Amino acid sequence: MKLTYWQLNLIILILLLTIWFIVSFGFGIIWSERLDIITIGGFKLGFWFSQQGSIYFFVVIIFIYVYLMNKLDKKFYKDLNKKKDRDHK
Amino acid sequence: MSLQALTYLFVGFSFAIYIGIAISSRARSTNDFYIAGKEVSPVANGMATAADWMSAASFISMAGLIAFLGKDGSVYLMGWTGGYVLLALLLAPYLRKFGKYTVPDFIGTRYYSKAARLVAIVCLIFISFTYVAGQMRGVGIVFSRFLEVDINTGVVIGMCIVFFYAVLGGMKGITYTQVAQYCVLIFAYLVPAIFISLMITNNPIPQLGFGDKIAGSSTYLLDKLDQLSVELGFSAYTENTKTNIDIFFITAALMFGTAGLPHVIVRFFTVPKVSDARKSAGYALVFIALLYTTAPAVAAFAKINFIDSVQEVEYKSAPEWFKNWEEIGLIAWKDKNNDGIINYSNGNALDGVKPKYLDQDGDYGQRLVSNNPDSSNSNEVYIDNDIMVLANPEIAKLPNWVIALVAAGALAAALSTAAGLLLVISASISHDLMKKMLMPRITEQQELFFARCAAAIAIFIAGLFGIYPPGFVAQVVAFAFGLAASTIFPALFLGIFYKRLNKEGAIAGMISGLLVTSIYIIYFKFINPQLNSAENWLLGISPEGIGFLGMLINFSVALIVSNFYSKPPNEIYLMIDEIRKP
Numbered sequence: 001m002k003l004t005y006w007q008l009n010l011i012i013l014i015l016l017l018t019i020w021f022i023v024s025f026g027f028g029i030i031w032s033e034r035l036d037i038i039t040i041g042g043f044k045l046g047f048w049f050s051q052q053g054s055i056y057f058f059v060v061i062i063f064i065y066v067y068l069m070n071k072l073d074k075k076f077y078k079d080l081n082k083k084k085d086r087d088h089k
Numbered sequence: 090m091s092l093q094a095l096t097y098l099f100v101g102f103s104f105a106i107y108i109g110i111a112i113s114s115r116a117r118s119t120n121d122f123y124i125a126g127k128e129v130s131p132v133a134n135g136m137a138t139a140a141d142w143m144s145a146a147s148f149i150s151m152a153g154l155i156a157f158l159g160k161d162g163s164v165y166l167m168g169w170t171g172g173y174v175l176l177a178l179l180l181a182p183y184l185r186k187f188g189k190y191t192v193p194d195f196i197g198t199r200y201y202s203k204a205a206r207l208v209a210i211v212c213l214i215f216i217s218f219t220y221v222a223g224q225m226r227g228v229g230i231v232f233s234r235f236l237e238v239d240i241n242t243g244v245v246i247g248m249c250i251v252f253f254y255a256v257l258g259g260m261k262g263i264t265y266t267q268v269a270q271y272c273v274l275i276f277a278y279l280v281p282a283i284f285i286s287l288m289i290t291n292n293p294i295p296q297l298g299f300g301d302k303i304a305g306s307s308t309y310l311l312d313k314l315d316q317l318s319v320e321l322g323f324s325a326y327t328e329n330t331k332t333n334i335d336i337f338f339i340t341a342a343l344m345f346g347t348a349g350l351p352h353v354i355v356r357f358f359t360v361p362k363v364s365d366a367r368k369s370a371g372y373a374l375v376f377i378a379l380l381y382t383t384a385p386a387v388a389a390f391a392k393i394n395f396i397d398s399v400q401e402v403e404y405k406s407a408p409e410w411f412k413n414w415e416e417i418g419l420i421a422w423k424d425k426n427n428d429g430i431i432n433y434s435n436g437n438a439l440d441g442v443k444p445k446y447l448d449q450d451g452d453y454g455q456r457l458v459s460n461n462p463d464s465s466n467s468n469e470v471y472i473d474n475d476i477m478v479l480a481n482p483e484i485a486k487l488p489n490w491v492i493a494l495v496a497a498g499a500l501a502a503a504l505s506t507a508a509g510l511l512l513v514i515s516a517s518i519s520h521d522l523m524k525k526m527l528m529p530r531i532t533e534q535q536e537l538f539f540a541r542c543a544a545a546i547a548i549f550i551a552g553l554f555g556i557y558p559p560g561f562v563a564q565v566v567a568f569a570f571g572l573a574a575s576t577i578f579p580a581l582f583l584g585i586f587y588k589r590l591n592k593e594g595a596i597a598g599m600i601s602g603l604l605v606t607s608i609y610i611i612y613f614k615f616i617n618p619q620l621n622s623a624e625n626w627l628l629g630i631s632p633e634g635i636g637f638l639g640m641l642i643n644f645s646v647a648l649i650v651s652n653f654y655s656k657p658p659n660e661i662y663l664m665i666d667e668i669r670k671p
Binding site for chain 1: 155160162163166167170171173174177178179182296297299300301302309310311312327328329333336337340341344364367368370371374375378381382385669670671
């Protein structure tokens with residue numbers, strides 16, 4: 001079965017929001033203290049995620065979303081045009 | 090040149106730019122006034138959103154708050170940025186596709202109900218005024234410290250500037266002034282941060298310097314800060330003191346609240362296409378992240394500098410800035426052991442927390458306060474967190490032009506946010522209340538006239554808040570985010586992602602979210618503030634985090650109630666299908 005535009009959109013959302021949750025609520029809060037054992041330079045990793053890392057990930061997540069959705073939009077318009085052509089015939 | 094002359098020069102020059110832009114981008118139609126004619130490029134809109142979003146609180150107070158809270162301060166960093174992911178993925182593109190002017194517009198149309206629109210208008214106006222009040226206090230502080238004018242005069246000057254470009258230019262004028270304001274504010278934030286980072290760690294990038302070694306020693310800055318904090322009786326800087334559940338809830342409430350703030354959402358109505366709305370949210374977060382990743386570094390630097398320059402220093406030889414801020418009333422020193430030396434440590438210096446100054450000076454020239462000393466600890470210094478960023482360049486002994494720049498930046502942050510909020514208020518009154526509910530027959534020109542009047546009145550009220558600041562501003566900020574998270578966000582999210590939700594469900598959801606959040610906050614902040622501590626909280630959730638629980642309750646109530654009533658009409662299904670397409 002072929003997935004519709006909306007279904008693909010939802011899959012992208014769930015995937016990206018999972019990453020969003022893991023880097024902020026996960027690494028920044030829930031597992032933050034456990035990650036603190038690892039240090040990078042002067043940063044404890046859990047502390048770094050809660051004050052720096054999560055924000056960088058947020059930016060990356062939005063741009064991945066923009067990229068994936070632009071691709072999906074193109075496919076949507078292509079399919080729409082094909083459908084129009086078919087209806088024409 | 091003297092500091093004051095430089096500050097006048099910088100502030101005057103930046104104000105001249107804002108007014109110039111406003112004149113060249115006047116609004117001619119309601120379309121221009123509400124959504125800048127839908128012709129703002131995604132990058133410009135990203136900058137404007139960033140300026141709109143970063144308020145006096147972000148610019149002036151946040152780093153000070155983090156310096157004081159240490160790792161607990163992360164809730165603000167993650168909360169106020171993570172919301173943009175939700176906004177970009179769950180709301181902005183669909184609301185842009187919907188293509189109307191305001192947030193209540195969407196809620197009223199989607200739930201085919203004037204009652205739903207009214208609930209949205211009430212929440213929106215409450216949230217926006219709460220927020221504006223905070224901006225005006227920021228304007229007042231900057232004017233009184235750096236330009237040495239009366240706070241009231243400062244507020245009136247600020248109001249005149251906002252009046253000029255918000256009333257004249259509407260969204261169009263605001264957008265392009267905000268672009269300029271973003272440039273001013275980010276430059277003003279980064280320059281001192283880079284200077285201080287170089288001074289303390291030899292690293293020009295604050296985001297990295299913050300994790301680097303202190304110049305000329307082999308200790309990492311954060312380790313040193315942990316050690317100093319523990320010595321002074323605070324908990325270690327890089328460790329939490331709040332419980333995980335509380336941090337989780339506060340962060341979530343701030344994130345979902347951010348995504349539900351009307352003045353932020355409406356910015357995404359101004360771009361030409363749906364794909365631009367997505368891109369624009371990304372750019373906005375880049376511009377915001379620039380300040381938000383610098384802030385924790387500034388916080389750490391400021392804390393170390395502050396401790397270094399006052400701890401165990403004789404008051405007589407205390408640095409100039411210490412006395413300047415004491416004069417403004419944001420620092421106080423109570424010599425508990427009468428040794429003439431400043432002792433800074435954990436705990437409140439004064440009974441009743443806030444200093445009440447007497448009109449006389451003490452033995453060492455300090456301003457005397459009438460408060461009794463808090464005898465449970467040995468801390469002698471009262472310091473308002475708000476001054477950390479403003480005083481930071483002085484503490485670090487940076488040149489005068491940097492200090493003047495920070496003053497201009499703080500004003501840009503406060504004015505840009507105030508303007509954005511005032512516009513949302515005026516649009517919801519002229520468009521949602523007048524045009525859509527009370528007087529549907531007014532022409533576009535009349536509506537534009539009402540919009541301008543509403544903006545003028547809102548500015549006047551905001552000015553009053555600045556001149557007579559209500560004592561409860563700090564308490565109600567939690568309220569603004571809690572309400573946005575528990576009423577507006579769920580109504581928008583479900584409206585897009587759950588077709589079956591009917592007006593009964595949506596209204597019941599919004600009202601239950603509103604009630605749970607407001608009762609909890611009012612109970613702990615106003616009725617029984619002495620009970621406001623972890624053991625009395627429901628599930629250990631502080632009033633700051635209750636908005637998230639309110640949101641979950643809103644979701645459940647909306648879904649359950651919705652099932653008892655009939656489906657929404659067919660045209661609503663069609664409308665949702667339409668906004669889900671690119």
